[in-house]
Amino acid sequence: MAGDVVDLIMQDHREVERLFDELKENPEKRKGLVPVLTTLLSAHSRAEEAEVYPAAAAEAGEADDVAHSQEEHVEADQLLEKLAGTDPDSANFDKVLQDLIDAVSHHVEEEESKVLPGMRSNLSAERLAELGEAFAASRKEHLGEQPDDITREELLQQARNADISGTSSLGKEELKEKLREQASE
Template sequence: MTDVIKLITDDHRAMEKLFDRVKKERDRRPELLREVAAMLTAHSRAEEERVYPIVAKEAEERGKVHHGVEEHQEAEELLHELEKLDPAGDEFDGRFREFVEAVKHHVEEEESEILPSLRDAVGKQRLEQLGQAFTDRREQELAGHKAGAKGRTRDELYQEAREMDISGRSGMKKDELAEAVEREKDL
């Protein structure tokens, strides 16, 4: 089992890479923004429901936990605003920068304050148990978003499968493409 701190920081790095893709791959922004939304929501819910209560209780960091939840809410509000904008428009770029800065600020605080407090308060075995709880809740949340992949067109799914170099994609039906793309994302 992997400890929860590694899982959370790995998610942070994956989110940063996804932000870079949104900046660079302008033509894929709608699809990538859906991925950002799924990842951010799943990560936040898993932290708030499985990790933060332990940080508040065991590390006695209620104030920092409350602040972390507020930052999650701020990021989600900014994300909802982004989803309403034209991804090719100038306003999108400015709002996206604001969103990324808010998330980066949260990540820096979490990695320098909340997670070290958790590590100091609980043992390795507890960190691994929390890792499993975090993963389970995160995957549960992502499963709801994955169902949304089936709402995309076959062409969108095929394009993503091509970019992921998924073999056999040309003969796949829409549902098969959705499953293959999601499987590849999980690797």
């Protein structure tokens, strides 16, 4: 049994915060830790988008906060790609890392103060456990992926989560662009 989805999500948040600290405090570990961070955040995001956000929006009454959270995932994916493409020994790495830390920290704070409490108060313990199983399975399936490994179907799910209509006929690159535009508004 995986556990309560809210607890699992918060465990991932704490692990990401630990990795951020490690990246800031130990520059010599950056080359090895950046891929760990990008794969963990990518798997976490895809699992939330596929399993958690649809339930939070439809069953827990969190549609507006889910749409906002989805936009923040798109922004985080862009920042993760930028971090992965930045030489850890370059002077620019610290700025790119801090931009990512700021964006993800903001997202975590909002998610933990709005979406997750809404789920905990509006969904049964059984439903939270079911979502925990689904989240854990989806997260495991996506481990090893990088932000750019996203599929067209996953981009369509992001669009649904963000409440963006008129996307079903768009190709993968058009979807990415539409999501990025929405996230930057």
